[in-house]
Amino acid sequence: MINVGKSDSELINISGMNDKELQNFMQHNAISLKAGEARKAAKLIGRNPTLTELHIFNIQWSEHSSYKSSRNTLKMLPTKAPNVILGPVEDSGIVELGEINNERYGIVVSHESHNHPSQVVPYEGAATGIGGILRDVLCMGAKIIATADPLRFGNSFGKNKNKVKYIANEVINGIAGYGNAVGIPNLAGDIYLNESFDDNCLVNVVCLGLVKEKDIIHSYAPKNSEGYDIIIVGKATDNSGFGGAAFASLILDEEARESNRGAVQVPDPFLKNVIIRATYRVFEEAKKDNVKLGFKDMGAGGIMCSTSELCSDADYGAFIDLDKVHVSMDIPPFMIINSETQERFTWISPPSFTQRILEIYNEEFELPNIAENARASVIGKVTKEQNYVVTHKGKIVCNVPIKAITAGIRYDREAKKPNRNFKEPMIKEKNNYNEILLKVLSNPSVASKAKCFSHYDKNVMGNAIIESGQADAGLIKAAEGSKYGIALSVDNNPKYGRIDPYWGAANAVAESMRNVAAIGAIPSALTDCLNFGNPEKPEAFYDFKESVRGIADAAGKINYYKTKNPVPVISGNVSFYNESKSGNAIDPSPIIACIGVMKDYSKAITMKLKKANSTLFLAGERKDELGGSAYYEIFNQIGKNVPQIDFEREKGRIYAVIECISNGLLLSCHDISDGGMAVAIAEMILGGNADGIIGADINFNYPYLRNDKILFCESPGFFFEVEDKNIKKVQSIFKKYNLLIHKLGKTTNKKSLTIINSNKKIIDLSIDELRKAWTSGFKEALE
């Protein structure tokens, strides 16, 4: 229920209401501010607010927009390093790629979540998640080059299986429907399914762009821009997605599902496709004329957030005339200014260049003919006076010090260590593990995700070198006329976080770095999307803090290749309230993306075995660390001992693998993670398309650990294939880092996998059997 009865410029007499009356009034108007927060807003304005002003503070002080609970904790993260061009302050972070023709290039990275919308309206929710992140990257002046999608769904065999499958399939369709149409290759992604996501799926998205350092456009008004035009471009504003930021900051209430649907935006990838191309044209023209512009995505908080931040961050104010906004329906001013209608951007332009921008969008690319009333419109001016002034039908509906809108608020939330009573299970040893390995391979979280990836366009733009699913990380050619490759991996095993949020997060960071290293790229930057429950609950907040500490430790201690610098966290997002009304919260899920740089992509390798009679090596000790493992899941157990990272050794292994690959010494390489060593070697045999024909005979003597623990423990490590002539060189590189590697067996022309420990055969399976298990598990989970 939205109260539109109040006159738009009328002041709401909140000082005359008691807390209960105030709370009722706000609830009636779909404002989720607390009474104290509303009073604080009034104090900042210096008088009672208008309804529009209250709505503005509602959005700006939502968790989604203000990071009010998380900001203090996030200070722990290492965000500075010599290769950081732009840290996590604007819409995207930027990390150095390197120099091409004597010009420094940056990789633009953004990492967001669209969890709540995807749970309510999965197709549109997932699609607009892609739509939003493309804008975040484009608005830095970058060329958009790739996306990736870490997804978490509920248990598709559990009590909510029908809903889980519906959501999973629709989310995948939504990602494909949007990303494919715009034409951005999908480069990486992972999917886990467990019951903690039954009521709250996670739909995270990562987007990469490429920009010359000197061509970066910032999300703030340029210097000396008083009197510059404020131009909005894109779809006509409507009531869709009104209150989206506030919605993302609430616990999902299944009963309110219908009324929440309106908070989800409507995607239009077709319009976006054209806007992106028109925007590239604006970039070109601005460069040609040497014009400095400000440019920002319109996401959460719509026109208000975009225009106020652009001006405030440059110490200016703004004047906005809502009558100039191109709308597609008659809606009240607080909705025009706050609606999250998709496919829109804001430009700050000197009046001399404004006409060129309007021509490009409205005439050259004919936006008004592409979508009903889509266009570029001048809606206001940058002002010297630092107020945010909005008029509607000649009346002032908002006049607030601009910094009051953009400064946000902060809370120091209470953190309390929750009781965690995890125990190691008692599982009987078996004579052989054939059946168990097939079960682990067909676990939907482990199995091939081809059913998902083959729905995404992976090779549009023609730059993909290693496509999604072919190796531990994806790889694309960065730019024409250069051998630079950009690698990307996304990771987090949610069950680790359930047992131990610190090690869950540290493992996610380490695994993402291993994945990038396993193809030969140098882990160069990280982004984090921190998905958690209700931060107002001290136990949930404790998990959040522990996770951030885990990321900070791993990023700081597994240093950037052969330096003392951290691998910096350059962008991220916090998604709280991933909890249902019944209190079912998701596993603490700090999802990490690692961006890798490769100077020469021709050195890159994949996980698939390349030839018979080469030698297979293991790097990384096997340990009794099966907590949260895919193996325990078969027995409906979770365990206690999650893998712990020895940062020094982890770093050494990553460096050694990169060094080996850059010297052309490895034929194939795979990180050991979900399903442990047995799954790693099975996947190397199968390859990304499950069409491998090289088998493996593994033979070792390791009496110190049970066979099931050797095969399936997920302790960090690598498995790799080496030609005999290169063995000594590989060993000496690892020795430099004080690491031993273990010769475990040979690749063969036999179409099988055998594993023998101390003369006892514990695995003996044909490639066909492996293939059937690995290719069916995920497919069946979604049917």
Added chain:
Amino acid sequence: MQKPSIAVIYFPGNNCEEETLRAVIAAGMRGKILNWNTKENLGSYDGFVIPGGWAYEDRIRAGVIAAKDPVMGIIRQEAEKGKPVLGICNGAQVLVETGIIPGLKDKVEMALAPNKNPFVSGYYNAWVYIKNTANKKNAFNSLFKKDEILHLPVAHGEGRFVTKDKALIKQLIKNKQIIFQYCTKEGKIENKFPINPNGSMLNIAAISNKKGNVIAIMPHPERAIWERQYQDFKKSDKKMNTIKIFESIKNYILEK
């Protein structure tokens, strides 16, 4: 003689124009991406490519609206003069919807129907094999040996060549208009998934007009020009045989 110049037409919603232009240039031609509403004189170009994507959002049916766009009228005239026109994926759908392909009667004779794919319904992206089965040289295959195999991606939801007109099928075979057919890695034409990725009649991957200067091809040769783009291959910058589609166009223009 000057390098031939190719216009790559961007309809709103297309998304393969850049890599298509790159393939044109890699084959030793000049090229430019032109918007659907361009004011340039298209007659000054030696050939045309209509790239993949979702022209006009595939409203009504893939390719229908673009087929009625004035720019297609000009391209039809240029094609009638013998200039080569290559339609890839959505571009192929546009050419079929204009009737230029197969172009035997003055109307739309075929359709590109939704994929029949037992693995993924709707949009499907994967690498496939096709071979040059045409017993006749045209503007796009002249540099290939008979039965030469190409490896390249498909990326579409509606790529199944169909017609109910049995006489038309006979005509296509007689006229040698079926240029590329889906096959196994070894070149065997088997009408089953995933060898035939969309259930296309006779495993058809590409059809030309009778004269052989216009072709509609569903898979994406422009995404398979260099070895690095191939999965499970070395990551080198060596050009692969797929470039010969574009080089054949160049030769055709130069020899004309």
